[in-house]
Amino acid sequence: MPGPPWLRQRLTNAGFRLTWPRQVILDVLGQNPQHLSAEEIFFHVHQFYPGIGMATVYRTLDLLTRTGLVFKFDFGDGRSRYELASEAAKGPHHHMICTRCGRIIDFGHSIDEEGELIAALGKELSEKHGFKINSHRIHFYGLCQDCQSSSTEGKR
Amino acid sequence: MPGPPWLRQRLTNAGFRLTWPRQVILDVLGQNPQHLSAEEIFFHVHQFYPGIGMATVYRTLDLLTRTGLVFKFDFGDGRSRYELASEAAKGPHHHMICTRCGRIIDFGHSIDEEGELIAALGKELSEKHGFKINSHRIHFYGLCQDCQSSSTEGKR
DNA sequence: ATAATAATGATAATCATTCTCAATAACTGA
DNA sequence: TCAGTTATTGAGAATGATTATCATTATTAT
Incomplete structure (x- = not known):
């Protein structure tokens, strides 16, 4: 069950490929309104897509952040945290x-x-x-x- | 030339020893209103106190932050930055x-x-x-x- | 001064994040 | 639909900042 269509569009429109890791990460972010760390995201994604690698999580998060779909936060606890921009923008x-x-x-x-x-x-x-x-x-x-x-x- | 007396007092009052590394770090912070990183602080301190070790810089910065003498900032570039609280509080x-x-x-x-x-x-x-x-x-x-x-x- | 012990410096260890690179999967045009 | 091009992936190594360890040194109270 791939994430919301508008999200996928934003990616393809920007010239990026629509891959499974990206969709699942987007889903996980959409279902968790808290500020997840990369590791937490990894664990969640792993349940749906066990092959996921940590590097891909970071790469994707960076991509999504640069695309503006995701916000990256730093609360000073030594790890970055991420949140769907659509959520944060409410x-x-x-x-x-x-x-x-x-x-x-x-x-x-x-x-x-x-x-x-x-x-x-x-x-x-x-x-x-x-x-x-x-x-x-x-x-x-x-x-x-x-x-x-x-x-x-x-x-x- | 040890730093301002009131700073030293704050340390001793809190039950900490007044050591050279601490005084020099305080001095460096006092003379640099920018947001210095630990490494930058290390280099500055090194000129006055060549024996300084990186670990001491971090430990001292942490101590000063916990004591409230220094503010710790995180601008998302992967390293923390520090500033004298008295400066920041202007x-x-x-x-x-x-x-x-x-x-x-x-x-x-x-x-x-x-x-x-x-x-x-x-x-x-x-x-x-x-x-x-x-x-x-x-x-x-x-x-x-x-x-x-x-x-x-x-x-x- | 001297003892008690907090603080230091060198180094190893940790932790999050990034890089490398060969293997794989997504789009493209025929 | 299929092959070709190339972005993307996953595994693991590498990096960079920060923290822990521990024997040695310096500071403070006595």
Whole structure:
């Protein structure tokens, strides 16, 4: 059961071949709204397509990221994480990272001020530095509920 | 010439020993407002303290980060970068990362809307998810001036 | 000063990610 | 449909950043 047709089209339109690994990886990403690491993706894909190799996972993820189908995140835990762009684009979505247990929480709610702020900062960036902004991300760091109780901070 | 006294105090107060490597690393960070990588820090420190070892650089950076004296950043280029917290705290400062050449530009200017936005988002996070926010970061992704001219996008 | 022990430096080890290359599978045009 | 071209794959080696190990050294409290 190959993934959504529009996804496949985006690949073929861009001149890439529609291979099994690519379709399965896209499926796995589509069925897992969390931020999966390459290794987690590998394990999921492996169930449907046991022949998969780690290198292919990385190559495909890189391809999908460059094509804009997938977003690549870095939460500072030493591995990259990936999410379907169509999922991430359901609204401006930000991340809260617990600095103690590493838990990551999405929160997609947008607030009026955000549009204005981003617009203002973007304007400044382009005027002062000549940058052309394509996207932005806000990361919040702090303690999740569980980690606030257990008081011994200080490690990742 | 050991670094600023207040920095040293912060270390000893926290129960850590005041060693040469630590002081020199602090100095180097203080004299370089950019975001240095561990390797860059190593080279700088090496000029003043040739005996320095890479492991010590990493250990010290980790210590300083955990102590709150240094901020650790991850711009997605595969290596962590560090900056003195006192420097970074001179104002809310954000980063613009060129997705083509990897250049990073700080821009520390704050805008009225920002305070409100962060406050609003923070409130929501704590109410809905029980998070306690300590800090936040905004990253902008796009193309720097130089990379807008040379049109061939698509690689890092 | 001296003892107690935290911190260091050299090195090996680890971990995620990328590279290499021969084998394979996807598109193309006939 | 089939063969040819070539992108893509999988296995494993290679890389690069970071971390762990451990005997030696330096710092601090006594």
